[in-house]
Amino acid sequence: MSRRCELTGKAVLSGHLVSHSNRKTKRKFLPNLCNVTLQSDALQRSFRLRVTASALRSVEHRGGLDAFLTKAKAEELSTTALTVKRELEKKLAAAS
Numbered sequence: 001m002s003r004r005c006e007l008t009g010k011a012v013l014s015g016h017l018v019s020h021s022n023r024k025t026k027r028k029f030l031p032n033l034c035n036v037t038l039q040s041d042a043l044q045r046s047f048r049l050r051v052t053a054s055a056l057r058s059v060e061h062r063g064g065l066d067a068f069l070t071k072a073k074a075e076e077l078s079t080t081a082l083t084v085k086r087e088l089e090k091k092l093a094a095a096s
Contacts, residue, residue, distance in 0.1 A: 005031055005052040006078035007059070007068065038065040040084065042091050047084055 004011040010031045016024040032053045039046045041064060051059075059068045069077075069085040070092075077085060 001050070003030060003033060004050075004078070005033065005055050006049045006081045007051050007072065007076070008055045009076035010052050010055070040065050040088065042066050042088055042095075043084075047080070049078075049081065 002011070012031065013029040015027060015029060017027040018024055033050050034053055034056060035048065036051055036056060037046050037048050038051075038059065043066075047065070059065055062068045062071065065084075066088060069081065069088055072081075072085065074082060074085070
C-alpha cells in the first residue's frame, strides 16, 4: 500500500535533516494519512479511503464527499476515488 492520499495525491517527499553544524542526511517527509469511511449522500453508500488529515478538512469544508469529488481533478484521484467520482457523475446526470 503506497503512502499516497487517495483524494489529493499527496505523497512522500524527500529532503535533508540539517544539523547545527550544517551536515545533511537524507530523510523522508511522510503525509499524515488516516483510514476513514466517508459517506456519499447521492449514492447512499459509504467508502473506505486512505486520506490525509488536510484532505479530510477540505472534504468537510466543501460540504461532503460528493461536493469534493465533483470539483476534484481526475489526475489527483486514486483508482477507487475515480470510480466513485464516475458513479456520482452518472447518478447526477440521470437525476437531472
